[in-house]
Each structure stands twice: as C-alpha cells, then as structure tokens.
Amino acid sequence: MQLLHQRLQLYTQGNDTYIFVPPDTAGAQSLTIHRSSGELVLNAPHSLPPSARRTGKIIYGILGIISLSLSEYVIVMTGREVKGRLMGQDIYRATDFDLLPLGQNIDVFNPPHPVEAHLLNLVRTHLHGGNFLFSYGWDLTRRLQSQWETREQDTDRPFWATADDRFFWNKFLQTRLIEWTTGNTSQDLSPYILPIMYGTFDIRNATLHGRTIQICLISRRSRFRTGTRYFRRGIDHDGHVANFNETEQLLLVEDAKSGEFSTQMSFVQIRGSVPVFWAEVNTLRYKPDLQIMDLPDTPDMMRKHLQEQVSIYGDQALVNLVNRKGHEQPVKEAYERYVAQLNLPSVRYQYFDFHNECKHMRWDRISVLIDELETDLKRYGYFHLTSNQPEAAQLQRGTVRTNCMDNLDRTNVVQAALARWTLNQQLKAVGILSEEDSIEAYEGISKDFREIWADHADAIANAYGGSGALKSDFTRTSKRTKKGALEDGVKSLLRYFKNNFFDGARQDGFDLIAGNWVPRKTPSSSMFLVTDPRPLVTRSMPVVASFSLFMICAGLTLPRTSDYSLFYYFLLWIALFSISLIFIGIHGIDYVSWPRLIPSTDYIYYSGPGFRSAHHGKGFGGDDAPKTRSGTSISTKWLNSAGKKRISVAVEEGEKKRVD
Structure with a gap:
C-alpha cells in the first residue's frame, strides 16, 4: 500500500x-x-x-x-x-x-x-x-x-x-x-489523497489475569443518505438508509513472549434507519407528524439494501426496537409488512419491545433479547486472527442489524449488551476467562468497557440528534437511575430546540460536503439561500410575542397608578401574546429551520398511499394548499412569488445537481 x-x-x-x-x-x-x-x-x-x-x-x-x-x-x-x-x-x-x-x-x-x-x-x-x-x-x-x-x-x-x-x-x-x-x-x-472517516475511535489498555489486552471501539458513519435526525429518515431510491453506522469492537491480546498483540479479534455490528420510505415532519410540536409513504419501489429498495448488507457482512439478524404501540407503531408495522413480503433467505427478523420489557427501570431484561439471539450470535461468530497462523482461526459470517426510531438510544444499549456478551466469549476462547467467569466481576476492565461504549453512544447521538445519548447512565454504570432519567429529560429538550431551530443549516452542510447539491456558478440564482420569502405577518409574529411578553413583565414590575388602568394594559398585551402564539402554532411548519439546499417538500406534502398521523402546522389551508409542478403542496411560507422561485430553483439544483 x-x-x-x-x-x-x-x-x-x-x-x-x-x-x-x-x-x-x-x-x-x-x-x-x-x-x-x-x-x-x-x-x-x-x-x-x-x-x-x-x-x-x-x-x-x-x-x-x-x-x-x-x-x-x-x-x-x-x-x-x-x-x-x-x-x-x-x-x-x-x-x-x-x-x-x-x-x-x-x-x-x-x-x-x-x-x-x-x-x-x-x-x-x-x-x-x-x-x-x-x-x-x-x-x-x-x-x-x-x-x-x-x-x-x-x-x-x-x-x-x-x-x-x-x-x-x-x-x-x-x-x-x-x-x-x-x-x-x-x-x-x-x-x-487522504481519506477521512466520520465516526468514533477509542482504545484502552487493560490487564486481566496477568495478560495484557487492548479493547478498541470504532464506529464508521456512512456518507450515503447522511444528515440530521428529522431531515434524513428511512431509505432512499438507491437503497441507502439514514444514520447507517458500522461499529467494530476489537480485542487485541499481547503475546507474553514477543510482547506483540499477536491475537486479534473483531466483532462487527451495524445500525440503520427502518428501510422504508418514512419521515417525521417538524411542526414545533414535541412529537412531529409521522409520514409513511407506500411507494411502488419500496420492496425493491428494501431488497437492495438488505442484499447489500448480506453481500458485505453475511447473514443478517434484524433487531427492531420500535414501540409496538402509540406514535411508533405504524413504522413497526410497515417494516414487518415489507420484510414478510420479501422473505429473504439470509435475513431473520427479531422484534423486541424494548420499552415494555424494560419498564420500571428493569434494564436487566435486555438479557431476554440476548437469549433470543444467542443461536445467531454463535453461528455468526467473530473474526479471530493469530499472527503466527497462515489462516484466520474464525471468520464473522453474519451481523446483527439493530434499529430503534432514531437508531440512537435504545440501539446503543442493545449493541453494548451484545458487544459485552461477545467480549466474554472471546476472552474465554483465548483462555483469559473461565467458562463461568465474565468481565462484570472485574471492575477495571468493566469500567473501561462501559466508558468506551457510553462515549461512543454520545458521539453518534450528537452527530445525528444534536445531544448526547439518552439512557447513557445504564451504559456507563449498568444501572438505570432517577438522576439519569432527569438528565435524559434535559437532553430531550436540547434535541427539540436543535432539531427545530438549527438542524436546517446542519443538513445543508451535510448535503454540500457530500455532493448531494452542487452550487451554480451564478450566485444571483441562489439568493433563496440568504433571503426570507415568508410574508411579513409570518415573520413578525415571533417579534410580537417577544415584545408582548416583555410588556407583560414590565407591567408586573413598574409602579402602578391604578388597578383600573393596568387591567386594560394587561388585557391588550396578553391578547397580543396569545394571538401571536396561536398563529405560530397554526403555522408551525413555517418556523422550523428547514434545509434550503434540498427542500423537504417530497414528504411534507406527500398525499399518496401510506399513513399520516396528522397535518399540523400547515396554516389554515392545511392540505388544501396549492400544488407545485411536481405535485407537492406549497405551504403559506412559499405562497408569494419569491417563495415559488425558491422552491423551483432548489428542487432543480438538488435533483439534477447541475452546474452552469
């Protein structure tokens, strides 16, 4: 090389x-x-x-x-x-x-x-x-x-x-x-020509029963269908899924005579979004609207995606952690429907109701999933190489593909549990641990293992969701605590603000660096990137709400002349504050930071077969809004001429990727 x-x-x-x-x-x-x-x-x-x-x-x-x-x-x-x-x-x-x-x-x-x-x-x-x-x-x-x-x-x-x-x-x-x-x-x-990788890397030295070992964890993020949490979901028309990560855990064992790490072991897992066409539409609500699109090529794209994984990694065990009830249920059902329809020979589907099984902080219940996967884990194995041998002692012949809704928090917990189980098997195979032993009995190596996986989880969650991973207290300590649950609440709020108000520009950065959108050589044709085409009334409502709140606070602190005069004062500003908040709620989609390079109109205003949980935040017109030439609706945000020009130029550049 x-x-x-x-x-x-x-x-x-x-x-x-x-x-x-x-x-x-x-x-x-x-x-x-x-x-x-x-x-x-x-x-x-x-x-x-x-x-x-x-x-x-x-x-x-x-x-x-x-x-x-x-x-x-x-x-x-x-x-x-x-x-x-x-x-x-x-x-x-x-x-x-x-x-x-x-x-x-x-x-x-x-x-x-x-x-x-x-x-x-x-x-x-x-x-x-x-x-x-x-x-x-x-x-x-x-x-x-x-x-x-x-x-x-x-x-x-x-x-x-x-x-x-x-x-x-x-x-x-x-x-x-x-x-x-x-x-x-x-x-x-x-x-x-230097290749770089977007991902994580951590390596720790440890000593166990007089043997020196290294534990290394590497995650690799795919450059295909890359982006942020709510702007890249599901599968695309090339068979690539959002938030696809390959995670490799390496175990290196030092030879006592040569002092080199002659025994090398590797265990690989993958994660990726549910491979159907689906999205969540931000409308400023805490729970976005769920959109599942039953497109004609969904089976072909899922088949293409899964067959690619089989060709690269071998047999696949698809572990689905999406909830069986509530908001996530339609995603689970769509996934299962298409997997059953394809019936691929090298692919096995395994559902695990994470929240139901582990409720009341019973995180030890993840062992139920490991028991269900044990046959597959033993059959897939791991890669085992000894430097003084011409052939590998063992090859990994399959992988577990894990997903939850975001492929972050629940996925991290499950992948760490599978990695711990495999690490115990590897240490037993090289004679460091006995058959009845496990790394949980040794605080030093167990602590390093937990920290590596927790840091890895935080890095992947920050890249995709905008905050550290939830449930990381369990990954770090093997216990779920009330303090950890409180920290998860703070992280969830941080994700909400980032996903709604900052991720549009982040998504544009991904699309620009990945080459999904190529700028024209005439900057005047891309003025939609730096202008706001929304009507004046839409842009003014946050200002009205902020100023009204300021006046209400001022009225509470300034000296009073009479209660009678303050009644009308508060009535005016509370009315303006309420009207502005109601307007923002009804037109919530206009206040989300959307990507500007490649518009999200293909799923925001999708009206074909599939499932839609609601149509919030689209203004008073809702789904009756005018249509673009591609058949998608245009919200009030783009009703004026500047907005229409912005959509037309952005779609043309994003889809054709042409350069003047």
Whole structure:
C-alpha cells in the first residue's frame, strides 16, 4: 500500500499557484495547483521555483477541492490530535481546517457576495462540527476482517483505492484528485489523497489475569443518505438508509513472549434507519407528524439494501426496537409488512419491545433479547486472527442489524449488551476467562468497557440528534437511575430546540460536503439561500410575542397608578401574546429551520398511499394548499412569488445537481 504524505509545507507563487511540498519524504514530488485553471501538476523533486514564498502553514493533509458559487477552494487540514495507536499506527482526529481559494480576488473571510459567504459558512460549520478521524498507515474505513481478506490485492494499490466507499467521508471532495490520478498515468497524486472517516475511535489498555489486552471501539458513519435526525429518515431510491453506522469492537491480546498483540479479534455490528420510505415532519410540536409513504419501489429498495448488507457482512439478524404501540407503531408495522413480503433467505427478523420489557427501570431484561439471539450470535461468530497462523482461526459470517426510531438510544444499549456478551466469549476462547467467569466481576476492565461504549453512544447521538445519548447512565454504570432519567429529560429538550431551530443549516452542510447539491456558478440564482420569502405577518409574529411578553413583565414590575388602568394594559398585551402564539402554532411548519439546499417538500406534502398521523402546522389551508409542478403542496411560507422561485430553483439544483 502506497504511503501518504504526513506533513506538507505550503508555498505560494504570487496569486498564481499553491505549491505543497512534503518536507519529510526524500525525493518526493511536490504538488502545484494553478489558481486560474485549477490544473494539478506534480513537480520534479527539488524543483521549487525561486519566486515561491513559504507561508507559515503546516498542512497535515489535503481533504479535497470544493466548488462554490464564485470560486473553488482547496480544503486543507491545519490541526490534528492523536487519539491512540492501533496496529502500530497513530490514529488522528482532525481539529482545524483552512480553505484556500482558487479564485484570484476571493477573500474567504470577506466574500464579495452573500451567497458565497453563506456557503463558506456551511462548509466551515460542517468541518468544525464533525468528528473526523484518519490514519496515514492504517485503513480506518475498513473492518479488520475486510483488510485481511484483501491483503494480497491491496499490496500495490493506493491508499484511497482500498478505502470502503461508504465510509470515505471526503470522497466527493477528492473527486478532482482521483480523476486526475486515474486519467494521467504520469501524474499519480495518490500520496496526497487522504481519506477521512466520520465516526468514533477509542482504545484502552487493560490487564486481566496477568495478560495484557487492548479493547478498541470504532464506529464508521456512512456518507450515503447522511444528515440530521428529522431531515434524513428511512431509505432512499438507491437503497441507502439514514444514520447507517458500522461499529467494530476489537480485542487485541499481547503475546507474553514477543510482547506483540499477536491475537486479534473483531466483532462487527451495524445500525440503520427502518428501510422504508418514512419521515417525521417538524411542526414545533414535541412529537412531529409521522409520514409513511407506500411507494411502488419500496420492496425493491428494501431488497437492495438488505442484499447489500448480506453481500458485505453475511447473514443478517434484524433487531427492531420500535414501540409496538402509540406514535411508533405504524413504522413497526410497515417494516414487518415489507420484510414478510420479501422473505429473504439470509435475513431473520427479531422484534423486541424494548420499552415494555424494560419498564420500571428493569434494564436487566435486555438479557431476554440476548437469549433470543444467542443461536445467531454463535453461528455468526467473530473474526479471530493469530499472527503466527497462515489462516484466520474464525471468520464473522453474519451481523446483527439493530434499529430503534432514531437508531440512537435504545440501539446503543442493545449493541453494548451484545458487544459485552461477545467480549466474554472471546476472552474465554483465548483462555483469559473461565467458562463461568465474565468481565462484570472485574471492575477495571468493566469500567473501561462501559466508558468506551457510553462515549461512543454520545458521539453518534450528537452527530445525528444534536445531544448526547439518552439512557447513557445504564451504559456507563449498568444501572438505570432517577438522576439519569432527569438528565435524559434535559437532553430531550436540547434535541427539540436543535432539531427545530438549527438542524436546517446542519443538513445543508451535510448535503454540500457530500455532493448531494452542487452550487451554480451564478450566485444571483441562489439568493433563496440568504433571503426570507415568508410574508411579513409570518415573520413578525415571533417579534410580537417577544415584545408582548416583555410588556407583560414590565407591567408586573413598574409602579402602578391604578388597578383600573393596568387591567386594560394587561388585557391588550396578553391578547397580543396569545394571538401571536396561536398563529405560530397554526403555522408551525413555517418556523422550523428547514434545509434550503434540498427542500423537504417530497414528504411534507406527500398525499399518496401510506399513513399520516396528522397535518399540523400547515396554516389554515392545511392540505388544501396549492400544488407545485411536481405535485407537492406549497405551504403559506412559499405562497408569494419569491417563495415559488425558491422552491423551483432548489428542487432543480438538488435533483439534477447541475452546474452552469
């Protein structure tokens, strides 16, 4: 496998070029990017132009090139921190980034157009808000078994070519460098193409019965159908599901004689949204409206998704934790209906009524699910490799795919329980634990295990839902407490505010970085990104409510002249406050922070076969609102001409991804 450059020095030649020089690699070719044409050129070793001037920047990797409305930008990493060491290689987290404009007259801190400024802010927010991990010598995007199975083919392949396409987070950004490399045999930019992964990494050392071991947990987030909690649900028309994560638990056992971790074990689980077309529509209510769409291609897309998992991981045990009653019931029923319809031979469905089984804080009842899965877990096994043996002692031949409604809190608890069960089996297999023993009897390793899984749960929940994981007190302590329940209430409120008022911009950042939406080269055509097309009365209601509340509070604290005069005073401001709140509630959908790059109208105003829990927040017209040319309704938010233009442009750009 070709090595990557770990440090680059940045030189500039006037306003014409950026030159990246690897200072630590003898005889390495430097890379020149011409700003006017975007051309990439590998230079002969030690051929730096005399007019080149070194900047103070140390670059730890080129993430790729992104094209916005006015210019293209080279995204570089200027900060990193070591998260641990795995298989003799350092694992890093990217901590700081810089954007280098290719346009001649572009200032990244003061762009000449508001659309460009908005897009740059989306890029920066996404980069600094994500948990991006990478290594220069270990393929962090692939599980251990996959790397072992392709070890011979990967010997001479470039690093980026071996990465798992699902977890190669900056694959779209690296398109220019990859295409340049594959199209020019004499211009191999592979040492500059650094794959990064969005996920988690943690590794802990422990000693058990005199044996030194390492426990490592890695989660990998898919770049397909990526996004935030309420704006990416279910499956898409390519068979990808929202919030898909592969989680790998590694157990490394040190050999007493050589001092190396010669025994390597891997256990992989996956999670993903219920693979049907469904969504939850934010309307400012705590419980969003549930929308399930029975589309003609639902069976084909579910089949495509599940068959892909079978081809990658082997047999599948589908563990569904969605509630059997209440708000979540229609999602459970739709899932079960289509799974039964497909009847795939390598797929087994297992339902577990999590909230009913574990009510009254009876979290020990998760053992019921483990008992039901034990046959599958033993049949699927885990990957077991001993370095002095030519063949693997065991391969993992299947995975458990777990989901709840969000694939966060209940899923985290169940996956941690399955991982603990498997870890006990692995430690028994290598003779560290006896058949009657378990890690729960050893507080040191048990505490490390719980903390690794709790931190992992928080990171995934923050990335998708906007707060730490719920029920994490059980993951950290193996006990459910009233304090933990109170903390969950605070986290739930935090999720509510983030999901309703901030996630629209976050979703736009995901779509921009993943290449789901490509900006036009005429920023004036994208003014819908920085303007508010809502009618004046809609925009004014939060101001009226805030000012009325201020006047009510002022009336309670200011000196009184007579009770008679204050009666009409309070009557006026309480009436205005109430009217504004009622208006906001009726038009709640207009006050949610919706994604602007790819509108959500396909499911907000879906009127085909399926299930809809309610139609809240759409104004007085409700479902009788006018329709767009694609057949979806338009809310009062978009009734004016500016709003219609915004929908038309956004849909055209989002679906066709075309660039002027």
